[in-house]
Amino acid sequence: MITLAIDAMGGDFAPNIVIQGTIKALISNKDLNINLYGDQKKIEDYLKETTTKNILNVIKTRLKIINTPLYLSMNAQNIREAIRDNTPYSMFVALRDVNQLSSIDGFITAGPTQALVLASYLIIGTLPGIKRISLALMFKSIDNRTRILTDAGANAEIKEENILDFAICANYLAQILLNIPEPKIKLLNIGIEPNKGRKMDVNIFKLLSNNPKINFQGNEEPNNFFNTEADILLSDGFTANMILKTYKGTAEMYKNNLKKMLTNNFYTKIISKIFFYKTIKNHFKKFNTDKTGGAILLGLTRIIIKAPGNSTSYSFYHTINQTIDLIKKNFLKKIIENFQ
Missing domain, CATH: 3.40.718.10 (Isopropylmalate Dehydrogenase)
Known part of the structure; x- marks a missing residue:
């Protein structure tokens, strides 16, 4: 099984399009688990309003919601201070879990780029010799x-x-x-x-x-x-x-x-x-x-993907599939081997 952490609150149209893309991915990938980080009430309410009981029954054992009501706006400021103070924004909580739990294979967010880059650099860390991630x-x-x-x-x-x-x-x-x-x-x-x-x-x-x-x-x-x-x-x-x-x-x-x-x-x-x-x-x-999908943050010790801020449900679904492909091809293991 593959397990992905996803920031439900990141992006221009979150959480709705993120939830839609997540459901599509869970339906089409039977070997996928998703940990969704965000406002639990908003996520559960949206699922009840838009998803049939049959679909919920199919995905419920593979979808876990981690309640993180605080989230970064697309014009977020003072990111370094928020990371230092352990402000429980959905993006930061997810990144810390990815860093600490080997059971999570990768992370996706459509949240603010510069916040993700800085948080990934500080929380996840870089490959040996890499000073800047791209x-x-x-x-x-x-x-x-x-x-x-x-x-x-x-x-x-x-x-x-x-x-x-x-x-x-x-x-x-x-x-x-x-x-x-x-x-x-x-x-x-x-x-x-x-x-x-x-x-x-x-x-x-x-x-x-x-x-x-x-x-x-x-x-x-x-x-x-x-x-x-x-x-x-x-x-x-x-x-x-x-x-x-x-x-x-x-x-x-x-x-x-x-x-x-x-x-x-x-x-x-x-x-x-x-x-x-x-x-x-x-x-x-x-x-x-x-169909472009997300951008891969290169130079990190974990798989981190930045989905477009204006993602549609289809493009977010495509980004999830792209991440699954990276994991199945052992991208992280192979690139780490090349830097040792």
Whole structure:
């Protein structure tokens, strides 16, 4: 059996979408137990209102609710002080349980990113030699190929050596999860030449080029983000987060405009539905960010996943399945072995 700790109160639409995603995951994964951390009354009331008795009977022995009424808002402040004072926020209580109980295999939250990064760093701890943890996002583009972007938002400011840590961790992630023996790694920059970018970027280029542990292929421009030959794209968290949010906004705008054009009048609506329905549906699927899943916090001694703050029930369900896949492939054990 796999046991996951989940923060029911994290995210823009918590606890409802978290509960919905959790129920879907429990129904489709018979070997899954979930410890749900949050306001017990709110969770139980929502379950009674929205879930049939048959479904509750199926999942009740595998769903445990840990009553933690306090939770972090998405603009939470003074995180370090709250951790130091042992404030029983749902995220912190769950992380402490994950750290102390070997029976829990991983943790998922859609709560505030910076709070999760700091709390994970202080409560869970890092792998030997890792000074900064990073968010690694696995994404698919139109070519249906899976790539990894890191850091996807954990660190707005970094030191040059931090990128090397990100590269080494992401390299192992690609080897273990994507079965790529020598992942191609590129650095996101404003040009492909070695001397392009800020002084820090030039120095990072040299640092990556001289490291024999990775297959560094040089710089990559953002306009090639979705058709790059690289398996792993490296960046600081600020730049990568801007790119991701621009992509999501552009994809949503494109989908809405295309849908509007195809349903502009009665004739275009009928023609597109009769002749192009399947093609259009498959095309839209390629822009569905719900399937992106969560971002993995790389460099920690436990599996910690950051689900999108605006997760839908389907995307949260997908994040749970992604976490199960990491556990079944012994990701944590294998990456720890590489750092010993």
